[in-house]
Every structure is written in structure tokens, then in C-alpha cells.
Amino acid sequence: MSKQENKDKLRVYEYAKSLNMSSKEIITILKRLDIPVNNHMSVMENDAVSKVEQFFKDIKNNAAAKRDSAAASGGGQAKAASVSSSGNGRTPESKSQTQAGQDNSAIRSTSNNKNQSEKQVSMNNNKTTNQTKSAGVATQTRSNQSNGSSQNNSGSRPSSQGGDRQGSGRPQGQNNRPNPSGGPKRGPQNSGSRPSQGGGQGGNRPAQGGGQGGANRPQSSANRSGGDSGRPGSTQDRARRDGGGNNRGGQKRFEDGNRGGFRGGNNNRGGRGGRGGKGGQQQERREKIDNTPKKIIVRGEMTVGETAKLLHKDASEVIKKLISLGVMATINQELDMDTILLLAGDFGVEVEVKIPVEDDRFETLEENDDPADLEVRPPVVTIMGHVDHGKTTLLDTIRSTSVTAGEAGGITQHIGAYQVEINHKKITFLDTPGHEAFTAMRARGAQVTDMTIIVVAADDGVMPQTVEAINHAKAAGLPIIVAVNKIDKPGANPDKVKQELTEYELVPEEWGGDTIFVNVSAKQKLGIEELLEMILLVAEVNEYKANPNKRARGTVIEAELDKGRGPVARVLVQHGTLKIGDAFVAGNCFGRVRAMVNDKGRRLKEAGPSTPVEITGLTEVPGAGDPFMVFEDERKARSIADKRSITHRQSELNSNTRVTLDDLFNAIKEGEIKDLNVIIKGDVQGSVEALKSSLAKIEVEGVRVKIIHSGAGAITESDIILAAASNAIVIGFNVRPEAQAKLTAEQEKVDIRLHRVIYNVIEEIEQAMKGMLDPVFKESVIGHAEVRNTFKISKVGTIAGCMVTSGKISRSAEARLIRDGIVIFEGKIDSLKRFKDDAKEVAQGYECGITLDGYNDLKEGDTIEAFIMEEVKH
Numbered sequence: 001m002s003k004q005e006n007k008d009k010l011r012v013y014e015y016a017k018s019l020n021m022s023s024k025e026i027i028t029i030l031k032r033l034d035i036p037v038n039n040h041m042s043v044m045e046n047d048a049v050s051k052v053e054q055f056f057k058d059i060k061n062n063a064a065a066k067r068d069s070a071a072a073s074g075g076g077q078a079k080a081a082s083v084s085s086s087g088n089g090r091t092p093e094s095k096s097q098t099q100a101g102q103d104n105s106a107i108r109s110t111s112n113n114k115n116q117s118e119k120q121v122s123m124n125n126n127k128t129t130n131q132t133k134s135a136g137v138a139t140q141t142r143s144n145q146s147n148g149s150s151q152n153n154s155g156s157r158p159s160s161q162g163g164d165r166q167g168s169g170r171p172q173g174q175n176n177r178p179n180p181s182g183g184p185k186r187g188p189q190n191s192g193s194r195p196s197q198g199g200g201q202g203g204n205r206p207a208q209g210g211g212q213g214g215a216n217r218p219q220s221s222a223n224r225s226g227g228d229s230g231r232p233g234s235t236q237d238r239a240r241r242d243g244g245g246n247n248r249g250g251q252k253r254f255e256d257g258n259r260g261g262f263r264g265g266n267n268n269r270g271g272r273g274g275r276g277g278k279g280g281q282q283q284e285r286r287e288k289i290d291n292t293p294k295k296i297i298v299r300g301e302m303t304v305g306e307t308a309k310l311l312h313k314d315a316s317e318v319i320k321k322l323i324s325l326g327v328m329a330t331i332n333q334e335l336d337m338d339t340i341l342l343l344a345g346d347f348g349v350e351v352e353v354k355i356p357v358e359d360d361r362f363e364t365l366e367e368n369d370d371p372a373d374l375e376v377r378p379p380v381v382t383i384m385g386h387v388d389h390g391k392t393t394l395l396d397t398i399r400s401t402s403v404t405a406g407e408a409g410g411i412t413q414h415i416g417a418y419q420v421e422i423n424h425k426k427i428t429f430l431d432t433p434g435h436e437a438f439t440a441m442r443a444r445g446a447q448v449t450d451m452t453i454i455v456v457a458a459d460d461g462v463m464p465q466t467v468e469a470i471n472h473a474k475a476a477g478l479p480i481i482v483a484v485n486k487i488d489k490p491g492a493n494p495d496k497v498k499q500e501l502t503e504y505e506l507v508p509e510e511w512g513g514d515t516i517f518v519n520v521s522a523k524q525k526l527g528i529e530e531l532l533e534m535i536l537l538v539a540e541v542n543e544y545k546a547n548p549n550k551r552a553r554g555t556v557i558e559a560e561l562d563k564g565r566g567p568v569a570r571v572l573v574q575h576g577t578l579k580i581g582d583a584f585v586a587g588n589c590f591g592r593v594r595a596m597v598n599d600k601g602r603r604l605k606e607a608g609p610s611t612p613v614e615i616t617g618l619t620e621v622p623g624a625g626d627p628f629m630v631f632e633d634e635r636k637a638r639s640i641a642d643k644r645s646i647t648h649r650q651s652e653l654n655s656n657t658r659v660t661l662d663d664l665f666n667a668i669k670e671g672e673i674k675d676l677n678v679i680i681k682g683d684v685q686g687s688v689e690a691l692k693s694s695l696a697k698i699e700v701e702g703v704r705v706k707i708i709h710s711g712a713g714a715i716t717e718s719d720i721i722l723a724a725a726s727n728a729i730v731i732g733f734n735v736r737p738e739a740q741a742k743l744t745a746e747q748e749k750v751d752i753r754l755h756r757v758i759y760n761v762i763e764e765i766e767q768a769m770k771g772m773l774d775p776v777f778k779e780s781v782i783g784h785a786e787v788r789n790t791f792k793i794s795k796v797g798t799i800a801g802c803m804v805t806s807g808k809i810s811r812s813a814e815a816r817l818i819r820d821g822i823v824i825f826e827g828k829i830d831s832l833k834r835f836k837d838d839a840k841e842v843a844q845g846y847e848c849g850i851t852l853d854g855y856n857d858l859k860e861g862d863t864i865e866a867f868i869m870e871e872v873k874h
């Protein structure tokens with residue numbers, strides 16, 4: 001455009017303001033209209049203003065047309081499309097793409113359209129289509145342009161503008177628009193009638209419009225020009241396709257249009273504006289206007305509105321896209337991650353997902369310490385092994401023999417773990433022995449242990465639980481030290497143990513392997529020091545370190561409600577240092593460390609890494625294996641605990657939805673599921689957890705243990721009531737029922753099982769469950785027959801000639817012979833005959849011959865009762 005004196009010196013920003021639009025939007029429109037503009041301070045000439053206004057008018061017209069067409073049926077649209085496609089069309093482009101014949105008839109154009117529709121569909125299906133469309137436009141445009149111009153030239157469209165226009169419009173047309181045929185003829189038509197408007201495109205578009213959804217944008221641009229040229233078909237089509245976007249004339253819409261429709265419009269205008277030969281540059285410029293981001297960062301679920309904003313899209317466009325993806329959504333609807341990814345992908349936008357770890361899931365938080373801040377910490381050791389191989393004795397012996405001088409005389413506290421010192425180095429032992437407890441912790445995500453001592457009794461050798469323990473330790477990737485115990489016993493054969501363990505890849509060093517074996521006698525206190533030294537050796541090799549100078553983090557080993565002190569948690573500090581007064585979260589509970597006691601009963605002010613301590617100051621009792629972490633203040637701790645308990649409840653609810661007590665009965669009746677409901681009460685949370693995980697592992701076909709309640713402490717009356725209501729049994733592990741609970745249990749006939757050894761509990765439950773599975777049979781009498789005659793036949797025995805008096809007699813049934821009301825015999829029916837033929841069954845009112853298996857003393861007047869055993873369904 002040439003410069004003009006402008007009288008009023010209206011600047012872009014002023015004009016935008018007058019329309020209640022942003023400068024950016026006006027600039028966008030001006031650029032589309034090929035009106036030079038630099039920035040919001042640029043002066044808008046009258047001509048520019050009128051062109052922009054015309055632009056708005058066009059949009060309004062199109063919107064009106066769309067409204068009109070909305071009433072019309074889809075068929076109408078299709079018709080319009082086909083009409084316009086055959087009637088005109090920018091066929092040259094299409095042709096260039098499809099290589100379709102140039103002389104075309106309406107027929108051919110139609111068929112080509114069809115082909116193209118198909119082609120488009122497949123393109124649209126291609127995930128990259130959109131990207132290609134947007135990203136590839138600039139480059140494509142150029143090549144198209146050249147194609148276009150040459151074609152146009154040949155197609156009687158010398159005008160470079162026209163050529164450019166079409167060329168630039170083509171990329172879109174190419175991608176989407178079929179209109180393949182009709183080309184040459186149309187070219188001339190277009191140039192003749194409305195060259196600058198690219199009428200051919202307009203005509204073309206509708207044709208495609210009929211068939212394709214995915215190709216919208218490009219088409220809509222073309223349509224728009226069609227609309228300009230006043231063709232009803234194209235207008236409708238465009239209106240339909242552009243839909244809410246353009247019609248509403250809104251601001252953002254324009255941006256949306258950038259990538260498709262308006263670009264086409266632009267080109268057309270370009271033609272009008274006489275920017276011949278600059279098509280390529282314009283195209284590039286237009287590319288810049290497309291403000292669809294290349295990449296977005298998503299930090300979680302978002303509403304449609306938020307997503308649209310992030311994608312620099314109008315919400316309506318996003319909603320439309322969602323509909324095309326099969327998701328019906330409103331602007332305020334939350335979109336899940338998958339949908340956001342799908343949506344962005346469809347817009348050709350790359351997504352980087354950055355979901356921040358929330359404080360309330362602090363156990364997943366990974367803290368990377370500067371290696372310089374790390375200090376050596378004591379190793380944390382678990383003792384595992386087969387039942388009665390001496391785990392507890394070994395733990396006791398280690399504890400009693402390795403008390404540091406300063407702590408001697410302290411009152412030993414059971415806090416789930418203890419520390420010993422040897423050669424001025426500490427070792428922490430978890431004192432809930434057994435792999436069940438260990439794995440229960442591990443299952444909860446708690447990685448507490450650094451190494452495992454596998455205890456094997458030298459007089460007993462490798463037993464099933466030894467192997468299990470090895471596998472558990474291996475699964476956790478822990479170093480193993482083998483303590484061959486009870487070497488004091490006469491039958492002890494440590495070498496046999498070594499030999500057996502080679503099968504499990506535990507080869508002693510002296511045999512060329514890398515497993516440390518130590519012969520000990522927990523009872524006689526032999527080899528204990530050597531064992532401890534070996535632990536330190538392994539620790540040294542593995543360099544266990546932690547940063548003591550930060551807020552504490554660790555794991556709850558066990559917890560209980562103490563009558564005097566309230567909730568008490570025994571925790572192992574794993575990182576940082578726990579101090580008196582620290583606010584913290586443990587599991588779903590929170591608190592402030594009121595008092596801290598170590599395993600020797602000494603009050604501590606602070607506890608560093610690998611230190612087990614018992615803390616008070618919690619509001620509730622956390623669970624064994626729960627993570628704990630210190631937070632800046634109690635308020636924060638409380639809010640995190642609250643959030644965690646909500647999440648926990650939800651997940652529990654979800655996990656319980658499969659079987660509710662109500663459903664349980666039906667499920668059992670239908671034979672779908674059989675649950676053994678169990679309530680577990682134990683002395684400490686650690687043993688309860690161990691028992692729970694062991695019970696969960698019981699596998700008896702079709703039946704499973706369902707723990708409906710568990711906790712530390714005596715069996716209370718409320719436990720019994722719950723058990724009665726839920727048809728559950730109560731297992732007490734190292735606890736007794738309270739007096740009232742015992743009474744109620746007797747009244748309610750609730751089964752209480754008291755145990756001191758986990759193994760026994762498992763065995764008992766397993767047997768009970770197997771018992772449940774044994775089918776229960778019920779006798780069902782199916783008929784009676786009266787003996788009328790008897791025939792003795794050698795080799796066969798006595799045949800009773802009978803009349804079936806009730807029901808039926810079946811050969812597979814069992815029978816009892818009744819004489820004078822007394823059962824004389826009970827057994828199988830050997831043969832059942834009707835005349836001379838074998839019969840499967842004989843019904844009431846018929847005669848038959850019966851022989852009984854192993855019984856011949858049948859007499860006239862006897863009654864044979866046939867019965868079957870039916871399985872009683874649970």
C-alpha cells in the first residue's frame with residue numbers, strides 16, 4: 001500500500017481500544033490484510049480502517065450465513081459443496097497435487113473429490129498432520145507458489161498476484177482440499193470472475209468441506225474467500241466449519257485463525273492488495289503471527305480454559321478439538337494428563353510434563369546431598385532366618401554383650417531397634433527379627449535396612465524359611481552375612497550349612513566365594529565379636545553415609561498408644577538430625593517431638609542418621625513402616641498429615657470397593673469369592689504388620705484372608721463386636737483378650753485364636769482355609785423302588801425285579817436297602833435294566849431290574865432308596 005496522508009492519525013492501539021480489542025489482534029488483522037504495520041504505535045490510515053471494518057463485516061456475514069446454514073441439513077451443505085466444487089474451484093492447485101487430469105468434467109471432479117476426501121481422511125488421521133500443516137506451511141508454500149504460478153500461467157492466470165495467491169493458498173488446499181479436478185476450467189473462471197478473491201478456492205473449499213472435518217482450518221480460509229465472492233455454497237460451508245471461532249468475531253479467534261482459515265483469507269486479500277510476487281515473504285511473515293507455542297510445560301491437570309490459554313487457543317477451538325477427539329467438555333472441565341497430551345499433540349504442540357512432588361507425598365522426595373555434606377553413619381542390620389534357629393537369642397546376645405561403657409546400667413528399652421558399639425563404631429540392629437517384618441516394611445516403601453544376617457542353626461541346616469529369608473534379602477539387593485548358629489551343639493555341622501548354602505549362591509570366601517560366614521553360638525556367646533566386626537567390614541566397603549545437618553527424615557519402626565504417654569512412635573532416623581521440638585509428619589499423623597528416648601532409656605536432645613529413638617508428642621498412632629519427616633512448623637505438619645490421611649482414606653475406599661461385607665455374602669454364595677475375615681491384635685505394630693503380610697501371602701485356591709482391622713494392644717470388646725458383625729475371627733499375637741471382651745466373645749460365639757509364634761498362626765489359618773474349600777455334600781433322595789421279585793443268576797448275583805414307586809432310580813446313584821424301616825445295606829447300584837437293556841435311569845411307574853454292588857441278599861418287599869450326594873454351594 002502506498003502511503004497516504006492520514007487526517008486523524010489514528011494509531012493502532014487507539015483503534016484497538018475503540019473496538020475493545022488488543023493492539024496485537026489489530027496488528028494481526030492488518031498483517032493478514034497485507035497492510036503494513038510495525039507496532040501498536042503505527043498509524044492506521046483510513047484505507048486500513050475501512051479494510052479492517054470490511055474484514056469484520058465479512059466475518060459477520062459469514063456468521064449470519066453460518067446461522068442460516070445451521071438450520072439447513074448436512075446434506076444441504078454437502079450439496080452446496082459439490083455444486084461449488086463442480087461449478088468452480090481452484091482446481092489448478094488440486095490438480096497439481098493430485099496430478100489429476102486437467103480437462104475435467106463435473107463427473108470427474110466429483111470422483112476426484114471423493115478420492116481426495118479419502119486422501120484427506122487418511123492425512124487427518126495421521127497424527128502429524130496438524131504439525132505438518134502449521135510447521136510445513138512456509139516451506140510448502142514456496143514450492144506451491146512456484147507450482148501454482150506455473151500452473152496458473154498455463155491455466156490462463158497470468159496475473160502473478162493471482163498466481164501467488166493461489167499458490168500461497170495452496171498449501172492448505174493441498175493438505176486438505178481435494179477438489180482435484182476441474183482445474184483448468186476453473187482457473188479461467190476464477191480469473192475471469194474474481195481473480196483477486198481467489199474465487200476458485202472458495203468454490204473448491206466447499207466441495208471438500210462437505211467431506212472433511214479434520215481439514216478444517218485451511219478450508220475455512222478458502223471458504224471465507226468463497227464467502228467473499230458471495231457464493232452461497234462456500235459461505236455456508238465456511239460458516240459451518242469455522243463455526244464458533246470466526247463467527248463470534250471474537251479477538252482470540254483471530255489468532256486461532258492464524259494457522260488456518262485466516263491465512264487463506266490473507267492470501268486472498270493479498271491478491272487484492274496487489275502484492276504480487278511477495279507471496280512467499282508474506283507467508284513467512286504470517287508464520288510468525290501464528291503464536292501457537294512449540295512446546296508447553298504441563299504441571300498437572302488443567303481445565304479446558306487453562307489448557308486453551310497455555311496453547312494460545314480460544315477455548316471454543318479447544319472444545320471443538322476435544323469433540324473431534326471424542327471428548328465432550330466445557331470450559332471449566334478438568335482435563336486429565338492423557339487428554340492434555342492428546343490435545344496438544346493434535347495442535348502440534350510438544351508437551352513437557354513437570355509434575356512437582358508435593359510435600360504431602362514427601363516419601364517420594366529425593367534429596368540430593370552434596371557429597372561433601374555426607375558423613376559415615378552406622379549400618380542398619382536385620383536378622384533373618386528359619387524359626388528357632390536363634391534369631392532372638394542372637395539379637396539379645398549382641399545387645400547384652402556390646403553395650404558401651406557409658407551406657408552400661410541403662411534400662412533396656414524395646415524400641416524396635418538398638419545400637420551397639422564395637423571398636424568405637426556403632427551398628428544399629430532392627431530387633432523385629434524375620435523376613436516377614438522386613439518385607440512388610442519394604443512393601444510399604446520403607447528401605448530401612450543396609451544388610452542382612454541370615455541365621456542358620458548348625459544342627460538343623462538350611463530350612464524353608466532360610467531360603468525365603470535369602471530370597472527376601474536378595475530381592476532387596478542387600479549384602480548378606482551368614483551366621484552359622486548353635487555351633488556349641490553336639491550335632492552342629494557348620495560345613496554342611498556352608499555346603500547347602502552354595503545352592504543359593506552364598507559361597508564362603510574360603511571356598512572362593514564372596515559371602516562372609518561366621519560361626520557363632522548365640523547361647524554361649526561365641527563368635528559374636530567376629531560377627532560384629534564382619535558387619536563393620538561390610539559397612540566400610542559399602543560406605544553408608546548420610547547428611548546429618550538437615551531436617552530429619554526416616555521410618556516408623558513401630559508405634560503404639562501408651563496409656564500414660566499417649567501415642568508413642570519408635571522411629572529410625574535415616575537422614576538429617578531429629579531434635580526435640582521438631583514438628584513432623586509420620587504417616588498420616590503429625591506432632592512435635594516432645595521427648596526422645598534411645599534404646600538404653602536415655603533421653604536424647606537430638607538423634608542423627610541410623611539412630612533409633614522412641615518419640616512422644618504425636619497426636620495419633622502411625623503405622624509401622626510409615627515414613628516420617630520434619631517440617632518447618634506444626635501447622636504445616638498438620639496440613640500435610642490431613643492431606644495424607646484424605647488420600648489414604650480414598651485409596652483404602654477404592655481398594656475396599658471390590659468386596660464389601662454386604663457383597664461378600666453374595667459373592668461367597670455365588671462361589672465367586674471366599675474371604676476369611678480376620679482381626680489381628682498384636683503386642684507391637686511391628687508384629688502386627690509382619691502377621692498381616694504373612695497372612696496376605698497365604699494362597700489357598702479361591703479363598704483369601706481379608707484383614708478388616710488390626711492394631712497393637714489387647715483384644716477389646718469393640719474388636720469382638722466388629723468381628724461378630726463381620727463374621728470374622730480374631731487373632732491375638734502375644735496379647736490376651738480383656739475380661740469383658742472374653743465374655744462378649746463367648747456370647748457372640750466369636751472365635752479368638754491366641755498365638756505366640758507367627759508360623760503357627762499361618763499354619764492354622766491355612767488349614768482353616770483349606771477346610772473351607774473341602775466341599776460339603778448333602779444327601780438328596782431321588783427315588784424309591786419296591787422289590788417285587790428276586791432272581792438269582794450265577795456270576796451276576798441277585799437281580800431284584802422292582803417297580804419304581806417314587807421319583808426315579810438312576811444307575812449312577814447310590815442306594816440303600818431298607819427292610820422294615822431298617823437300613824440293611826448302603827452302597828452303589830451295580831446294574832439297572834429295563835427288560836434286557838441297560839438303562840441310565842428308570843422313572844416312577846416303570847419296572848426295572850436292579851443289582852446292588854456287593855449285596856445279594858435282597859428280598860421281596862424290600863425298598864431300594866436311591867440317593868445322590870450333592871455339593872453344597874457356599
Ligand SMILES: Nc1nc2c(ncn2[C@@H]2O[C@H](COP(=O)(O)OP(=O)(O)OP(=O)(O)O)[C@@H](O)[C@H]2O)c(=O)[nH]1
Pocket residue numbers: 385386387388389390391392393394433485486487488489520521522523524757
Ligand atoms: N544350644 C544353643 N541353643 C540356642 C542357640 N541359639 C538359640 N538357641 C536356642 O534355640 C531356641 C530358639 O531360639 P530363638 O532365639 O527363640 O530362635 P528364633 O529364631 O528367634 O525363633 P522364632 O522367634 O520362633 O522364629 C531357644 O531355645 C534358644 O535358647 C545357640 O547358639 N546354641
